[in-house]
Amino acid sequence: MTGMNEGSPAMLGHPMIAQPNHDELVEQMFVRDLKVFVSGTLEPTQRAVAQKLEAVAPLTNSNSPVEDLRDRMMGIESFKTWIALKRESQRHLWSAVGESVERQKDSLEALSQIATPRGSVTLDPDFVAPAYITGADIHLMPGGNALDDGSLLQGAVMDRGGAVFMLGRNGGMLNDLRGHTAMAHLPTAYPDMKPLKILEMGCGIGTSVVPAATWFPDAEIHGIDVGASILRYAHARAEHLGAPIHFSQQSAEHTNFADGSFDVVFSCVVLHETSQAAASNILAESRRLLRPGGVAIHLEVPLMNTFGMMWEELSAEIEAEFNNEPYWRGALSADYGALMGAAGFKDVKVGYQSTAFAGPHSPLKFGDTSDGVFRSWFVTSGTA
Template sequence: MELQDPNLRQRGRASLDFLAQMGVAAAPVSQKVTSEISDQMDPDKLPDDLDERDALINAALADSRAFATHRLMGDWHSRSYTRISTEAFEEILPELQPVLDKTSNGPASLELDPDLPLPDYWDGVHFHRTDGGWDGHEHMGYVHGEIIHKKMVARFFPGGIFQQRQNVAEMAPRDNYKRILDMGCSSGHFTTALANTYPDAQITGVELSARMLEHAFRTANANGWNWKLYQRPAEDTGFDDASFDLVASYILIHEIPADVVEKVFAEAFRLLEPGGDMIMSDATRYADLDKLGVWKADRGAKYGGEPFWRETASLDLAEIARKVGFEDVSADGIYPHVVKGRKPA
């Protein structure tokens, strides 16, 4: 059952193309802003304090047309992409509904918890400035998973965002696993990469968003996969000790506060059987960027709906992995930054 390539109408397709091209067009404007900063100050001598750095650069660029243009483009894009993508989805919903209905049944299982006490860091937060948050639309999982990511975001990443997920899945130390947990599985993109890489494994996913889980459920059914999906926080999954031989996540960490990151790593350690592997990936570490690069990333996160980006991008994830008990820890890569560790046998 085809679920992966929505046949958008002309209006929706043109609107998504415009959004994608705006993202491409912003690149030379950003380069102009960088050039203007470098003309006025030595980037290596910018203040260490990030708020002071931002204030200094804002003052220096007060009369910059490029900076004003870049801000306006970014703000309009952030405020508009969910509405435009949802409208494109609603145009095709009548013909898509039979597919959604059919893929709501199959080998996968889904356990939602309407009484789940949502963590403060998640409840009411509109990550990525998504209208209404991850559950703001009845089919937000489809809108994000099949339209926003595949029709727009994928164009911004050289090599493809889905190839990145596949690459991370293939970085796990062993060639096969029996029981895999995907922490923060969202609409199932990384879960799909895990299923493709380890076809004989029983795959379980946890996620807070019911709408994202529903789309992951449909994706699994469309492909004949028997995923087990649960609405639970990654830091407190409720599974028994030693339930898995691989615990993984893709770009989850920047969506949670720093103190919760350590709890997630500790939960992964608890859930692994002795000798089991952990692989976590996330956005670029600030330690791997120069001062100007950090300012760009930090500003983009601040105005792009990423409330925990700064505190988590500043973490040494390898140090956290060792702290909770992992051995043979490694941390490599710029984007994604990938941390691996093994629970002692």
């Protein structure tokens, strides 16, 4: 959120997002600045130390050189301090945001009561979330993504916390640049596609599916996820943003939609939070749901080009272990072209889509080279 004023429209975001009082805002900004310090000042220092260790003595564990590097780094106190600060700043983030959201629970629940909704939300009281979702609180968010306490507060925590976590780099308090970028891939790579029915898999609180309504206002748009609380919030959030979206509680591995139901199926940063087996199932399901000629777009973190670089691999290991991202390494090393082919897609594309900072008016660029973190996103796509 660097360089943005909390009172500006971009920062306020939308009526559903929890608004902190003075002391809560100060605490959230402190956490933001601490996270910037941990990643922007402390991490480069640790990278330099690791590179010196590599230069002094080659990594000898040929089966896992990154583990060799980790063993060496664990003997350095500043490295362990960096890990501790990285984890605790994340825990502090959710604590600070959670207390603020809890204070506003009555007003948020009142705002969620939409008299004449344009979209809908369908929950399944018998739904059982996959073990890879419930096995750990992803990103250390207490309760995780599948929590259902009968309220929408988990969604409210995810919304405010996610925007602070991303430091404003993913679209301010709307946190929506990934969705705009996924939609930008259609006119970039498939300019003749004019979708009338779109599905987002793993939609969370709707930050990426609402942009689909901006790009394609005539389309019928659906979003699915595993968490009842976040879906309640997603529906209210979309309604306040004027987006008629139909949300339902389903697993992206096996949905209840009929074959060929959609023109476009997409996901945003979902595959790195699933098991490798689940990722293959999700790709196959996205293929099943497409009509002939339909397009699937799966957007992921733009770090695939760093696999094989020792510090980036070690940093990924730390992220997986201390921020509850157990499938991060597998996502970075996966051959998405092969996985898409195995799922039955044609015209498979693998590359980097430049971030759509200007929404539907953004310059369109897709290619083999990443523009850097937050300036482009990894995308694999294909047709049915």
